[in-house]
Amino acid sequence: MNSMFELHNLLPAIINIAKEYLGVKRISLMLIEDEYLKMYAHAGFEVDHSSVHIRLGDGIAGKVAKTGIEVMSNKTDTENDVLGYQTSSFMSVPLKKGDKILGVLNLTDKEDDFFTEDDVKIARYIASQCALGVDRFNMYSDMRKSENLRVIGTLNSAIAHDIKNLLNIVQSYLELMALEKDIKPEMQEYIDAIHSEVKRIHGLTMDILDFSRQRVSISIETFRISELFDEIRKHANIMTRDTDIHVDVKVLDDIIMKVDRGKIFRVIFNLVSNAIDALPGTGTVRLTAGKDGDICVIKVRDTGKGICSENIKKLFLPFFTSGKTKGTGLGLAIVKMIVEAHCGTIDVDSEEGVYTEFTVRIPFNYESFKELHRQG
Ligand SMILES: Nc1ncnc2c1ncn2[C@@H]1O[C@H](COP(=O)(O)OP(=O)(O)OP(=O)(O)O)[C@@H](O)[C@H]1O
Ligand SMILES: [Mg+2]
Numbered sequence: 001m002n003s004m005f006e007l008h009n010l011l012p013a014i015i016n017i018a019k020e021y022l023g024v025k026r027i028s029l030m031l032i033e034d035e036y037l038k039m040y041a042h043a044g045f046e047v048d049h050s051s052v053h054i055r056l057g058d059g060i061a062g063k064v065a066k067t068g069i070e071v072m073s074n075k076t077d078t079e080n081d082v083l084g085y086q087t088s089s090f091m092s093v094p095l096k097k098g099d100k101i102l103g104v105l106n107l108t109d110k111e112d113d114f115f116t117e118d119d120v121k122i123a124r125y126i127a128s129q130c131a132l133g134v135d136r137f138n139m140y141s142d143m144r145k146s147e148n149l150r151v152i153g154t155l156n157s158a159i160a161h162d163i164k165n166l167l168n169i170v171q172s173y174l175e176l177m178a179l180e181k182d183i184k185p186e187m188q189e190y191i192d193a194i195h196s197e198v199k200r201i202h203g204l205t206m207d208i209l210d211f212s213r214q215r216v217s218i219s220i221e222t223f224r225i226s227e228l229f230d231e232i233r234k235h236a237n238i239m240t241r242d243t244d245i246h247v248d249v250k251v252l253d254d255i256i257m258k259v260d261r262g263k264i265f266r267v268i269f270n271l272v273s274n275a276i277d278a279l280p281g282t283g284t285v286r287l288t289a290g291k292d293g294d295i296c297v298i299k300v301r302d303t304g305k306g307i308c309s310e311n312i313k314k315l316f317l318p319f320f321t322s323g324k325t326k327g328t329g330l331g332l333a334i335v336k337m338i339v340e341a342h343c344g345t346i347d348v349d350s351e352e353g354v355y356t357e358f359t360v361r362i363p364f365n366y367e368s369f370k371e372l373h374r375q376g
Contacts, residue, residue, distance in 0.1 A: 007137045011130060012041040015105070018126045019043050022119055023111040026087075029130060030054070030061060031095070031103035037065045040103065061104045064092040068101045070124070074114035089114050093123045095131035102134050156212035163205045170198055196238040200273075203266050207334040211318070216341035220366060221261040225289045225296065226251045228261065232268050232287065236276070244282035247272070252290035258365045263338045270331040271300040271358050277324060278304030278356060294372075295344075296364040299357060306352035315348060335360075342366055343373070 011029055019027040026044035030037040030052075039052040054062045060071055072091040087108040095103040105127040110119070174195050177183075183191070210216050229249050236247040257264070268287070275285040283303040290297050305323075307315065314320040316336045321327030339346045344362030363369030 007133060010133055012043070014126060014130055014133075015041050016043050018105075018107075018123070022107060022122060024107045025109035025111070026107075028106045029095075029103065030065070030106070031134060032056065032065055032101060037061055037104060060090070060092050061106050064094050065101055065104050068094045068096060068099075070094060070120070072115055072120055074110075091115055091120065091123055093120075093127040095127050095134065097131050097135040102131050105130060153212040153214075156208055160205045160209040160212070164202065164209070167198055167202045167205065171195070171202070174198065192238050196235050199235060199269075203269055204328070204330075206262070206266060207270075207330050210337060211330060211334055216260075216263065216338050218260045218263070218341060218366065220258055222256065222258050223261050224254055225257055225364075226254045228257070228265060228268070229287065229289065231265065232272060235269065236272050236285065236287075239273070239276055240285075243279075245276060245279050246284045247276075248284060248286045250286070250288045252288055255289065255291055255296050255364045257296060258367065259342055259362060260338075260366075264342070264362070267335050267338050267360060268298060268300070270335050271360070274331060275300055275302035275304065275356070275358075278302050278306075280305070291364075292361070294363050294365065294369060295361050298360040298362075300360075301355060301357040303355055306354055306356055307348070307350040308352055312348060312350065316346075343369055 015027050015029050024044070026042070028042035028045075028049065029040045031040045032038075033053075035056055036053040037056060039049050042049050054065075056062055057066045063069075064071055070091070070093045074089045089110045090106070090108040092107075093105045094101050095105060105123060107115075107123060174191055177191055178188075229251055233247065233249045236249075240247055272285060272287060279285070279302060286299070286301045288299045288301075311320075311322055316332050317329075318333040319329040320332075321329030336346055339360055339362060342362045343366065344360060346361075347359045348356065349359070350356040
């Protein structure tokens with residue numbers, strides 16, 4: 001069994017054979033989906049019951065699905081109501097794979113009015129074969145899903161990798177252009193703008209690359225935090241050029257960092273970009289860096305729209321975006337991945353309509369921090 005198509009054919013075929021073999025008037029096979037038992041195949045009913053679904057625990061079938069305990073009754077005096085039919089005998093057997101209950105096989109009205117012990121054994125065997133089929137099908141679906149995800153991941157990585165290399169070339173040409181003498185000031189402005197946008201695309205590409213790999217590789221560089229902040233300031237100034245947004249960058253302690261410079265740049269750049277996006281064209285973004293023991297504390301605070309408590313919970317989930325037309329919702333998910341890969345933490349504090357402040361805490365000497373914590 002390796003397709004939905006085969007499962008759709010196989011189960012009705014099994015229950016039709018079972019109906020004939022056991023000599024029952026009606027038979028149905030229901031599978032568990034979320035909190036419900038849903039009709040999968042049935043035979044012997046005058047009306048179509050394909051859309052029937054029963055909450056787990058309700059009715060005989062619902063109880064069998066919940067408890068996994070089979071029910072068999074040969075009642076000739078009192079009649080039972082099953083799906084609107086008065087039945088004199090019925091049997092409901094769970095479909096099990098190990099301890100897991102997958103569904104229920106229901107048989108009603110034995111032609112000669114009662115089920116024997118042999119009938120119960122046969123029904124159990126049929127239910128076990130159906131369960132085997134369903135389980136194989138589920139396994140196959142899971143395999144296909146993870147295989148698809150793997151292929152998409154590889155494809156993403158390949159594309160992101162090529163884009164990154166092409167952007168490096170564009171960036172080199174921009175740097176060559178900037179070396180030219182006698183560049184008109186407005187031309188310099190255009191070059192700066194292209195530079196900034198290329199940097200953004202580069203960052204986004206790297207984000208996708210890290211995200212599809214689901215791991216962050218760290219390559220350590222030594223640099224001063226003031227020097228990284230200067231670069232951020234330059235980009236932020238270009239991004240806010242035609243606005244009344246003031247970007248205030250303050251280095252409280254000029255720490256010597258030994259971390260992945262490119263990745264920490266992306267963390268701060270993502271947070272500053274979000275802060276700028278949260279402002280209605282006017283307001284302040286304040287970026288600070290200070291020292292707390294062996295930790296570098298970076299804060300990005302804005303006087304923007306703030307974040308409601310409902311959204312705060314979802315902030316770091318991949319693909320969560322709100323109030324933006326072009327947001328991918330990957331920014332903060334990746335920020336968190338990078339910070340945690342550096343043994344750091346990220347926290348957010350916000351008041352709707354007043355401010356938002358993100359605090360990133362990372363050890364400024366990643367390797368010695370890791371070494372220290374390995375020993376102690
Ligand atoms: N400083 C902030 N002020 C207000 N809301 C914010 C702030 N930072 C993030 N958010 C909210 O969190 C959401 C998720 O941010 P995230 O950076 O993950 O994705 P995004 O900015 O929407 O898209 P992108 O992937 O392009 O960064 C944003 O859409 C925004 O609603
Ligand atoms: Mg963002």
